[in-house]
Amino acid sequence: MQEAIAKAGALIEAMEYIRKFRGKIVVVKLGGSVLDDSGLEKKLLTDVAFMATVGIQPIVVHGGGKAITKAMAEAGLEPVWVHGRRYTDQRTLAIAEHTLVNKINNPICRTIEELGCKAMGLHSLSSCVVFAEPLQMEGEDGRKLDLGLVGKVTHINAELLTTTCNAGVIGVIATVACTKTGGKLNVNADSVAGRVAAAVGAEKLVVLSDTHGILKDMNDPESRISSASEAQVEQMVADGIITSGMKPKVEACITALDGGAKKAHIIDGRIPHSLLLEIYTDKGIGTQITK
Numbered sequence: 001m002q003e004a005i006a007k008a009g010a011l012i013e014a015m016e017y018i019r020k021f022r023g024k025i026v027v028v029k030l031g032g033s034v035l036d037d038s039g040l041e042k043k044l045l046t047d048v049a050f051m052a053t054v055g056i057q058p059i060v061v062h063g064g065g066k067a068i069t070k071a072m073a074e075a076g077l078e079p080v081w082v083h084g085r086r087y088t089d090q091r092t093l094a095i096a097e098h099t100l101v102n103k104i105n106n107p108i109c110r111t112i113e114e115l116g117c118k119a120m121g122l123h124s125l126s127s128c129v130v131f132a133e134p135l136q137m138e139g140e141d142g143r144k145l146d147l148g149l150v151g152k153v154t155h156i157n158a159e160l161l162t163t164t165c166n167a168g169v170i171g172v173i174a175t176v177a178c179t180k181t182g183g184k185l186n187v188n189a190d191s192v193a194g195r196v197a198a199a200v201g202a203e204k205l206v207v208l209s210d211t212h213g214i215l216k217d218m219n220d221p222e223s224r225i226s227s228a229s230e231a232q233v234e235q236m237v238a239d240g241i242i243t244s245g246m247k248p249k250v251e252a253c254i255t256a257l258d259g260g261a262k263k264a265h266i267i268d269g270r271i272p273h274s275l276l277l278e279i280y281t282d283k284g285i286g287t288q289i290t291k
């Protein structure tokens with residue numbers, strides 16, 4: 001009886017948020033361990049399906065760095081890294097595109113369909129919504145770095161995304177972008193998620209990571225910061241509290257907020273139902289970033 005009462009209480013708590021977010025777009029970025037564990041991935045996609053069922057309009061953006069590295073190894077290719085970014089030649093791009101679309105995007109869409117929702121893969125082999133130009137970076141000596149076919153996002157087809165959402169279809173975006181001239185470029189998934197959230201004026205961007213959010217001390221999981229302003233986050237970057245793998249996620253959140261998204265969240269995707277707990281409960285379980 002107590003367990004049933006607790007479930008009813010959870011539903012009542014969620015009701016306020018369900019009503020508040022009905023009809024709003026939420027961008028969910030999947031990556032890290034989530035994509036390495038099919039069971040965990042299905043649980044998170046179940047959360048996405050729940051969101052769609054109660055009236056939220058989710059858009060999923062996914063990466064796939066580890067899967068690409070594995071596919072490259074199977075093809076006898078060793079990844080080359082330039083300032084933390086994968087050097088991408090034509091063969092690497094072909095492997096990345098095949099992996100992202102056929103090994104990750106298509107199965108995600110199938111799972112969402114199995115969970116009773118409609119899904120559409122939006123990528124470079126179908127309806128591409130991400131457009132980019134070659135990324136220009138400079139080394140510490142001021143010389144240009146050659147990253148190959150690596151791109152910087154220039155445009156998101158927000159009209160197609162909002163049309164898809166309004167039709168009750170969950171768009172699933174793989175992060176190989178198209179160029180104006182018909183070429184293709186490998187782009188960072190966190191960056192794409194931030195630009196997508198900005199382009200559609202999302203209510204929320206939720207970035208799933210392998211940590212409990214932003215930590216004051218990387219060695220102390222209990223030092224999670226539950227809420228921070230954009231200015232506070234930028235100060236933490238300057239102070240060196242936010243570094244390496246967390247930095248692109250934070251930059252994506254700031255891009256989303258600067259572009260008009262209402263809030264951004266970084267949460268641990270390894271926690272069961274972390275997506276629902278962050279959106280539909282009073283306390284949340286990750287870090288919320290506000291303008």
